[in-house]
Amino acid sequence: MSNAITLPLVASSNVTERENKRSAHEMFVETAKLTSEETSESRATREAELANKMRRRRERVSSLVHATVPALVGFALFVLAWQFLAQINNQIPSPAKVWAAAVKLFSDPFYSKGPNDQGIGWNILSSLKRVGMGFGLAALIGIPLGFMIGRFTFLNRMTAPIIAILRPVSPLAWLPIGLLVFKAANPAAIWVIFICSIWPMIINTSVGVQRIPQDYLNVARVLNLSEWKIFTKILFPAVLPYMLTGVKLSIGVAWLVIVAAEMLTGGVGIGFWLWDEWNNLVVEHIIVAIFVIGIVGLLLEQLLTRIAARFEFNEKS
Amino acid sequence: MNHSFHLVVDNVEKRFDTKQGDFLAIRDINLRVNRGEFVALIGHSGCGKSTLLNLLAGLSLPSNGVLVCAGREVKGPGPDRGVVFQNHSLLPWLTCFDNVYLAVERVFGGKEPKAKLKERTEDALKLVGLSHAIHKHPNEISGGMKQRVGIARALAIEPAVLLLDEPFGALDALTRAHLQDELLRIVAQTKSTVVMVTHDVDEAVLLSDRIVMMTNGPAATIGEILDVKLARPRDRLALAEDANYHHYRKAVVEFLYAKHKKAA
Numbered sequence: 001m002s003n004a005i006t007l008p009l010v011a012s013s014n015v016t017e018r019e020n021k022r023s024a025h026e027m028f029v030e031t032a033k034l035t036s037e038e039t040s041e042s043r044a045t046r047e048a049e050l051a052n053k054m055r056r057r058r059e060r061v062s063s064l065v066h067a068t069v070p071a072l073v074g075f076a077l078f079v080l081a082w083q084f085l086a087q088i089n090n091q092i093p094s095p096a097k098v099w100a101a102a103v104k105l106f107s108d109p110f111y112s113k114g115p116n117d118q119g120i121g122w123n124i125l126s127s128l129k130r131v132g133m134g135f136g137l138a139a140l141i142g143i144p145l146g147f148m149i150g151r152f153t154f155l156n157r158m159t160a161p162i163i164a165i166l167r168p169v170s171p172l173a174w175l176p177i178g179l180l181v182f183k184a185a186n187p188a189a190i191w192v193i194f195i196c197s198i199w200p201m202i203i204n205t206s207v208g209v210q211r212i213p214q215d216y217l218n219v220a221r222v223l224n225l226s227e228w229k230i231f232t233k234i235l236f237p238a239v240l241p242y243m244l245t246g247v248k249l250s251i252g253v254a255w256l257v258i259v260a261a262e263m264l265t266g267g268v269g270i271g272f273w274l275w276d277e278w279n280n281l282v283v284e285h286i287i288v289a290i291f292v293i294g295i296v297g298l299l300l301e302q303l304l305t306r307i308a309a310r311f312e313f314n315e316k317s
Numbered sequence: 318m319n320h321s322f323h324l325v326v327d328n329v330e331k332r333f334d335t336k337q338g339d340f341l342a343i344r345d346i347n348l349r350v351n352r353g354e355f356v357a358l359i360g361h362s363g364c365g366k367s368t369l370l371n372l373l374a375g376l377s378l379p380s381n382g383v384l385v386c387a388g389r390e391v392k393g394p395g396p397d398r399g400v401v402f403q404n405h406s407l408l409p410w411l412t413c414f415d416n417v418y419l420a421v422e423r424v425f426g427g428k429e430p431k432a433k434l435k436e437r438t439e440d441a442l443k444l445v446g447l448s449h450a451i452h453k454h455p456n457e458i459s460g461g462m463k464q465r466v467g468i469a470r471a472l473a474i475e476p477a478v479l480l481l482d483e484p485f486g487a488l489d490a491l492t493r494a495h496l497q498d499e500l501l502r503i504v505a506q507t508k509s510t511v512v513m514v515t516h517d518v519d520e521a522v523l524l525s526d527r528i529v530m531m532t533n534g535p536a537a538t539i540g541e542i543l544d545v546k547l548a549r550p551r552d553r554l555a556l557a558e559d560a561n562y563h564h565y566r567k568a569v570v571e572f573l574y575a576k577h578k579k580a581a
């Protein structure tokens with residue numbers, strides 16, 4: 001029997017179609033013999049199972065195809081357009097050249113030759129560190145502030161005009177103040193991240209507090225719950241989804257701004273590195289930096305989306 | 318306890334500030350409820366039953382008049398008055414157990430050990446037939462089950478006054494009958510004073526000592542109050558044959574559908 005199964009494999013690989021058909025026929029006879037020993041019932045269930053499995057696999061493959069094929073086509077077109085641009089303007093490096101540069105950069109991401117010449121890995125990490133610090137401080141202050149603004153109308157009316165004026169200010173406008181106060185580039189960059197990522201957290205948290213359904217607060221009132229219980233059992237869980245939306249927006253803004261801030265302040269960091277490569281006129285490195293910034297930003301957002309999804313409760317009643 | 322009423326509603330009026338201006342929902346409400354009495358509030362949709370119940374709960378304050386509970390003016394809500402909300406109002410991030418436990422802990426915490434609080438919570442959920450769903454979240458259970466958790470939450474704190482806003486509205490007939498019987502049994506045991514909003518004439522007659530019938534809004538008020546003098550304990554099967562029961566039933570139906578027919 002093992003012969004009969006291996007035969008078609010061998011046959012299909014090298015011999016003629018006729019032979020191929022014959023061996024398939026042989027196999028069919030062989031399996032028919034085998035299955036006739038089973039009860040028709042178990043065969044039916046087995047066949048149904050097999051069909052099911054096949055169908056599921058087909059569905060999975062087709063949904064994967066549906067998801068990835070358009071993305072691949074889009075990417076291919078993008079690369080093609082880029083190739084075309086590189087052809088007509090020889091200052092723009094071709095995709096292949098950039099790819100080669102990227103491979104070289106990422107083969108040794110953590111070298112360090114003095115403060116102004118460090119591997120791309122170090123640059124990314126120091127940018128992330130700055131974002132983490134500025135953003136962390138903003139969360140530490142912005143989230144509790146948002147809760148208080150949402151809970152106390154007086155505080156809300158007090159802060160609303162200030163927030164309305166300061167929020168639309170371009171983040172980089174804050175840089176001179178930071179440099180003035182801290183007298184150093186690094187804390188000034190962190191300050192810029194802090195000031196621009198605090199607004200979405202304050203606003204979303206306070207809106208979340210204000211939007212808590214009256215029903216939930218009535219429960220608290222009827223039971224006469226303590227402020228602490230109200231906070232832990234009602235306020236916090238109800239506001240969490242809003243808060244995480246604010247956090248997500250903030251981290252997006254922070255990453256957007258860090259590059260610009262670093263260009264102005266210098267030091268180590270992906271934004272600084274990009275500017276440095278511009279001064280050195282290594283255009284392929286600039287393009288690598290653009291992709292790195294985009295991918296890191298995407299990963300940050302994905303990470304927060306994952307975290308937020310864990311805390312989503314179903315509000316549908 | 319002398320001879321005072323448990324609940325007193327004195328010349329109460331409630332206005333709402335709406336976008337279309339001042340809206341008079343209920344007016345001239347006068348009601349006295351004895352300790353241990355079961356009162357049903359019945360009336361067409363939108364007449365102001367929930368409004369009156371919320372005033373008794375202390376969730377909103379009257380525009381005019383006073384409400385008194387156990388000799389003290391109602392100035393806000395408190396755990397002496399258990400409320401079952403019309404829309405169940407469960408916290409979606411807590412399990413059924415935790416929703417009830419939150420109330421139990423507030424009222425009995427500090428006085429009783431944790432194990433006893435847990436037991437109270439479980440007993441309350443068992444009473445409404447939800448022992449099997451104890452660790453589910455509200456979004457994982459049916460509408461009727463949610464309403465039952467809301468009832469368990471109110472019962473678990475053994476309030477002196479039980480305020481129920483259409484507690485059985487979302488339930489199927491069988492579950493509803495079962496919970497009505499349970500409610501009668503519990504109330505007979507705890508001697509709670511009960512005010513219950515309902516749409517259901519049979520439910521009102523079966524459960525209550527008095528039926529407060531409200532006229533249609535706006536500016537609704539109490540139209541008639543019907544004394545239901547049926548002996549307790551009441552048995553729904555025996556009552557089905559009872560001439561008095563049908564007499565009371567007819568009186569309510571007449572009020573609702575002849576005298577105060579809802580303008581469609």
Ligand SMILES: Nc1ncnc2c1ncn2[C@@H]1O[C@H](COP(=O)(O)OP(=O)(O)OP(=O)(O)O)[C@@H](O)[C@H]1O
Nearest residue numbers: 333335340342361362363364365366367368369534
């Ligand atoms: N917060 C509010 N603001 C404005 N109007 C209100 C408010 N609450 C209730 N009303 C109005 O008061 C009237 C009575 O409302 P209420 O909810 O008490 O009715 P109900 O008798 O409980 O009706 P249902 O049986 O449908 O629950 C309605 O006309 C309603 O529109």
Ligand SMILES: [Mg+2]
Nearest residue numbers: 366367368403
């Ligand atoms: Mg109502």
